[in-house]
Amino acid sequence: MSGVKGLKLSPDLRARFEEMRAGRLEPARPRDAATVVVLRDHPRHGLQAFMLRRVASMAFAPGAYVFPGGSVDPRDGDAGIAWAGPEAAEWGKAFGADETVARGLVCAAVRETFEETLVLLAGPTPDSVVDDTRGEDWEADRRALLDRSRSFAQFLERRGLVLRSDLLRPWGHWITPEVEPKRYDTRFFVAAIPEGQRARDVSTEADSVVWVRPAEAVERARGGEWFLLPPTLATLHDLAEYDSVADVLAAEREIIVHAPYTEIVDGEAYLMLPEDAARHYPGM
Template sequence: MRDVLAGRVAPAEPRDAATVLLVRRAVCGLEVYLLRRVSSMRFAPGRYVFPGGSVDPRDSDRGVRWAGPPPREWAHALGADEPLARALVCAAVRETFEESGVLLAGPSETEVVADTRGDDWEDDRRALVDRSLSLAELLDRRGLVLRSDLLRPWSRWITPDVEPHRYDTRFFAAVLPEGQQTRDVGGEADHVAWMAPNEAIRRWRNGELAMLPPTVANLNGLTECATPEDVRAAEREIVPVQPEFREAAGGITLIVPDGVGYPL
């Protein structure tokens, strides 16, 4: 860390990644889906996060059956070129299915898959995880189209320079499709929960939930939405946010840029 801060070592190149704030209606108004990463993970072990992960090379496949705003519109919204925008949206859909069992796709541009439970769906999910099946192949085989209109751009966070594993992550928001249910699929997570955003932040402040600054800040953004409809209607400017570590007499401190909704 000190070598990077002193300029003796070049920072690692961040990998493109996509993460989804999956929300649903609840008695309290709004809940978001969180999962706790297993302690053996090299990045954010034991932390509560949203479903997501790195972009896979096959997420750029132009053969993905697509409905909703085209990649050129997503490129403008995400601050990316068109191929990367396509890959980020595909990664968001793929990772959400891999880590929650929820698939943002349907048989047409106005329909969505009603239920993804059952052994056949679980076989497909596992095949995506082990990369023996691509998202394009899954959609083609089942006669489905990716529903990019079910996603909303939410934010963009870049891992600090000093971290050995760095990500340039676009955060999306999506409402749980009617009829679908999340399920604890294991793998990278050892616990999952639906929770009101303000409750998750309260438990983080009390030391009950371990979370990284991007997770907390994005939860704080959700507190401005009372219902899933508010999330769908949210207009957010996607500006890159990159916290940094600074060394002072008292040690090394993490600094989150001014104006970012990170409730300390």
Template sequence: MTREPVRPRDAATVMLVREGSGPGGGIEVYMLRRAPSMPFAPGAYAFPGGRVDERDADRDVGWAGPPPEEWARILGTGVPTARALVCAAVRETFEESGVLLAGPSADRVVADTRDEAWEADRLALVDHSLSFADLLARRGLVLRTDLLRAWSQWITPAGEPRRYDTRFFTAVLPEGQQTRDVGGEADRVAWIRPAEAVRRWRAGELAMLPPTIATCMDLAECGSVAEATAGHRSIFPIEPVLREIDGEQRIVVPDGAVYPLLGGQEGGTR
């Protein structure tokens, strides 16, 4: 008897980027390593993000920038789902990095989120005792949706017990804000050049899932932060499939690239 595939849950993830501080500049992206105790992709390096919460679709969320109707067109989905995805992207980024893409007006952004009061609000979001809409309203903030750029859409292969339909976004680290190692789902964080992340994955030093690997490869082709965030990319669903190759389970992407299930050496060409 064939089991029906699990329906994927909507999720969002954000690649925070900044200009590199070392010789030659270039782009750096913020990554975190998922704690070994996590049920999904333990030990894998990823970007801040997570699944959509039902309250992310709250119409009371303060909003600035492209409206939900415009995001629905960009993301290829309905208006309520688009609203929830954008909110989830910003909320999860704050929960997992301490960076908040919001401000007191449509042309301003929060300068710093590192004091005890901000940390209390972050923890309240994590334990669901505070909604994102209430956080913004209480602090007189609006969501700066104009700071996000749509990048890609990946769907977990059918057959996996946990499946996600994830929209990837890019965003520049706001001036004045700093990422923080806030713990929780991650046990290590780092700013890293995308090309270096790919090199270390090929060397077996970093475990990453195929969407993360492919995204780092694409980011590595961008010569600057400005190039990586110049505009929205065309979004279409990418759904890899699981196949047995040479006696091992591999993930095959529609463009023909072959990856191990998690980390290790590259299993094919891209």
């Protein structure tokens, strides 16, 4: 693939692209989504990120190592959610979104992280955080969120908790290419795991979890050991420049929208990556 800053499309995606070029197929509308890179400082290994490997049966990115996250639930935008830290309008400025979308993104980030890892960025007061989320009562709450029988706002109200948006930082913004049948408009956040909490595999979508140094994850991907999507690889490469969680949280980030696109090169269809992401990808 020398000289081409992209990934060759599969036959199925090439066929979709041709249908779209001919005007016979409209691109799927991307759904708003949030992803959170949960971080910790390990006494021996230094800065580490929590990652999950998606089960092979998943329709989207089977076998890929990913960060916790998922789509925004329409109820995530509930303006009545108890909230501490930067308001939705401030998050909207960071991510180029209106206030309602921004509120939904932050709530989805906290909700999805709890659903997939039991890490909860919320506390009983605006300046405290839950110190342990293990136990059957917490598991029951997690299942209720997963099956959508309880909204995130109802969960927080029942527990008497305040969402801590100040524990999150904006990090990145990626939009799934138009050629993909499932598309997401995903904002990336970073956060430190709260003291006393433990992340563990509680997701039916993952068959393995790991705390890993960002640089090590990048090397595993380059060596063919791990499958990482371009946004994940680019995020890990950026994080590898930092020595501690405090350094990451203090970083000044300009949020740039990355939107890979399809292009025909010498008769072949490629998914073209942004330059700053392509330089990290194996084989480019």
